[in-house]
Amino acid sequence: MVALASRLIRIFALALSMLGGIAGSLDLARAQGVPVASAVDLQTAGELTRLVFDLSEPVSVSGHVLAAPDRVVVDLPEVSFKIDPGKGQGVAPAKTGNRRNQIGQMQGAKPLLGAVAAYRFGLVAAAKSRIVIDLTHPVRIHRLLSEPQQGGKGARLVIELAKIERSQFLAEAAKSAQSKPLMSSQPTPTVEPSALPVVVLDAGHGGIDTGANAPNGVLEKDIVFDFTRNLAARLEMGGKVKVILTRDTDVFVALGERVRRARAVGAALFISVHADTLSNDGSVSGATVYTVSDRASDAEAARVAEKENQSDILGGLDGSEDQGDVSDILFDLTRRETRAYSHVFARTLVGYWQDIGSLNKNPHRSAGFRVLKAPDVPSVLLELGYLSSRNDLASLTAPQWRDKATDRVARAVEGFFMERTGGVTKAVTDR
């Protein structure tokens, strides 16, 4: 009986790890030889707030503060965090029932304790991990160290924050903004010149930015990574386009960097894949295709864009991205043409997706998504569904559904390029 139970548990664990898919196995592979963080504890003592991580060994640490929104950023070498990301969001560990506060993530989440509203941890670049703490009030980093545990194995990382005046905090933040932290050390991908159109697939979120949390503990970053890898494989097999991924592992990539990569490889199409929770309303469901616009098509689109545009802030970057908006006529023409193609592809995609049924009641929407702002690359953001919807979550985690959906998106991509080379091109640009 006991043996059977333990076997069942093992099978269940295996199934869970398969849900994590490729991202999970990459994490496992990487964890070898990398320090492991196994537990975290948050305490207050008077004006001090202390966040302590248990580590397998001491690591080198450095920290700085950022304003607007107010955050503490702690940089580390690569650390494998074996800690539920929900802990830092005040989200209870996965269990059934009690849906409401588990889907909260960011919106309406209550401050955790003392100076800490919430915190996140994970990779921000190859071999670089980071902890980002959202603050409830201004602090200075009072103590930041990593030391061996007294009388035991392993080590601990101590982050101690002391309350200070706002003016002092702003002065500190200005200092750290000057010595700007590294955005991303990853090289821009290069592609061999190819007769085939280049499609850039962008798995949303990654690393320290987990994206949305499903009630059962499934993370958006893993679901979309898995989907994107499958889509890439399907498109490569079709042989009609060349595929480049903006991330091929569980790592944070800044929004501007995703756009830069697409432009650097001369992408003819950019698809950013997501699966968010929008609200606590489990009845909102189905896929939505977003294009960029200066003014949002509706309030819901505006909220989704606002949430997606937070990614850099979650990753501990200075939120003020170079806007780089050139205003000359040639640029405007290019951008207008690009937006027309983005619309054509969005409509094509919605058309193909209809076969599998699960479309949002208003499936093509638009808003000011930063990741869609390449002026010369037709770009869409595909929300596969909502993790807050029971039906969508069931679909998104089912391999059969994923394969079918992947196939529809691939056909839409192939159909889009077939039409572009076949005469529809003219109709669009002549407008």
Ligand SMILES: [Zn+2]
């Ligand atoms: Zn997302």
